[in-house]
Amino acid sequence: MTSSMPLEGIRVIDMTEALAGPYCAMMLGDMGADVIKVERTGSGDQARKWGPPFLESESAYYMSTNRNKRCITVDIKDPDDLARLHKLLETADVFITNNPRLDSLKRYKLDPDYLRSINPKLIFSALSGYGHTGPKANRGGYDLIAQGETGLMAITGGPEDGPMRFPTPISDITGGLYSTIGILNALYARDKKAGGSGSGQFLDVALVDSEMTWLANLGGSYLNAGQKPKKMGNQHPTITPYQPVRAKDKDIIIAVGTQAVWGRFYKILDLDEALVASRFATNEQRNEHRDELIALIEEVLMTQNADHWIDQFVAHQIPAGPINLPDEILEDEHTLARGMVIEMDHPLVGTVRNIGNPINLSETPVTYRKHPPMLGEHNDEIDEEIGWQ
The missing domain is CATH 3.40.50.10540 (Crotonobetainyl-coa:carnitine coa-transferase; domain 1)
Structure with missing residues (x-):
């Protein structure tokens, strides 16, 4: 055996x-x-x-x-x-x-x-x-x-x-x-x-x-394009929005990694269609106007608590989650x-x-x-x- x-x-x-x-x-x-x-x-x-x-x-x-x-x-x-x-x-x-x-x-x-x-x-x-x-x-x-x-x-x-x-x-x-x-x-x-x-x-x-x-992708960006990595805190160097954002009671993580996910995401937040089309339609545009976009997202998210938004995002197959303390995840x-x-x-x-x-x-x-x-x-x-x- x-x-x-x-x-x-x-x-x-x-x-x-x-x-x-x-x-x-x-x-x-x-x-x-x-x-x-x-x-x-x-x-x-x-x-x-x-x-x-x-x-x-x-x-x-x-x-x-x-x-x-x-x-x-x-x-x-x-x-x-x-x-x-x-x-x-x-x-x-x-x-x-x-x-x-x-x-x-x-x-x-x-x-x-x-x-x-x-x-x-x-x-x-x-x-x-x-x-x-x-x-x-x-x-x-x-x-x-x-x-x-x-x-x-x-x-x-x-x-x-x-x-x-x-x-x-x-x-x-x-x-x-x-x-x-x-x-x-x-x-x-x-x-x-x-x-x-x-x-x-x-x-x-x-x-x-x-x-x-x-270093992974950051190393690849330098080795192949000469782009030196820099401090970006919690922001992603090439994807937006992909970072912590503030809800009414605490921060949550959103990870809008594809164009299809973005299409579902901005509709849940009811962002203005014309504004999205002119400034945030592509990931490249969202990276270019990152600060403006994050401010708009947080303005909406601040109307409800974190759990409300996480439930909404998960229900629509949008990757999102809480920012836990170690003791919270170990007891989850x-x-x-x-x-x-x-x-x-x-x-x-x-x-x-x-x-x-x-x-x-x-x-x-x-x-x-x-x-x-x-x-x-x-x-x-x-x-x-x-x-x-």
Whole structure:
């Protein structure tokens, strides 16, 4: 019988900390992989102390990125402990590290060349700030550095604002997701060879590269037309109206992305047909007269509360929605119905709530099997599995 977990039987050794690497490993764990988190003896992952808030001795930060893992502790400076780690790596399919310098791993024979010599099928995934090639290779890097380096901070916020950080570690999450994609690609390439004879490979993902992909259409406008991105606040650079607008009681989002949607939108607001035809008929005209159009829209919207307009727009297939606070979306009935808030039993704190995995597969859904592990919780269990005494 085929397993309902597509990565069941795949062993991942997660020797990372903070967010990007643990997030990648958690995604693989959600898909059924046996993820073993390797932490420093005594202190563990630095994120365990990133708080408050804390749940007993564990930080909420750590709890959010480490479900579906087992944990062992290793002192790589101890020869016996290092030999134990090498024995574990001989059983692995994937090794994930976020050490910025691969040469420092050579001292402990944890570099790609050595590990793949003892385990040719191993996929070695290196996740770092700048990657392992290029003039900035091997520099240390955190999420905030990547946000600044890639130009995103310079164009986030309104025209009068200074550089602005996205409030959550978007570079880490993006780097973790690209690493997940790369690992799945490497597993498929390895295992599609006849008789499973394929070998592993080296995967190099950088936070800066990953964050740069968020430039997307703005980057394309510069590369192909020389148009430099600028701060526009909540406005879209090429679509109008596509932004927050003020209703009677609060702001709402409207996203009039096509000409057909515009035709329905302006009729609901009963805008003057002659004025629309002369100044707002096309998206190009609406961009040109953006300020005038937004003022007209808000004059109408201010006559009713936000819920009234959202109901009207949704009923006429016009994309619109509220501007929620994080607590509102985490308690929203749609969020809960989609399974995006999960609960797991935890031996120390009782119940841990996490944001769920958004990947919804009909035949091989993600699963939530293991609570975020306590430091060294599975030392004896894993030692027994690999025959280490």
